[in-house]
Amino acid sequence: MNYFKMIFNLATLINLIMNNKWLFFSILGLLFVGFGLSLLGEAIIKKFNNMDHWVLWGTIALMVVNTGLCFVGQAIIEKIKGNPKN
Numbered sequence: 001m002n003y004f005k006m007i008f009n010l011a012t013l014i015n016l017i018m019n020n021k022w023l024f025f026s027i028l029g030l031l032f033v034g035f036g037l038s039l040l041g042e043a044i045i046k047k048f049n050n051m052d053h054w055v056l057w058g059t060i061a062l063m064v065v066n067t068g069l070c071f072v073g074q075a076i077i078e079k080i081k082g083n084p085k086n
Contacts, residue, residue: 022082025075032068036061 039061046054 019082022075022078025071025078029068029071029073029075032064032071034068036063036065036068039064 039057043054043057043061046052046057
């Protein structure tokens with residue numbers, strides 16, 4: 001009987017995660033976009049102050065922002081897949 005409860009709880013947990021995958025992707029995407037824009041601001045400050053490696057900071061910022069946008073796009077896809085209109 002104990003194994004049945006454990007399997008049922010595991011199935012419920014997996015179902016909960018699969019139904020809320022869009023939420024995970026959207027939060028992760030917004031975090032990445034915000035962090036990438038912060039890095040972009042740092043790159044702009046470094047360029048304005050004629051410091052080294054501002055191009056590296058800008059490139060990393062571009063990569064992080066694009067990653068965040070991809071996560072937000074995946075969240076939209078997961079939300080549409082999870083709510084089919086019949």
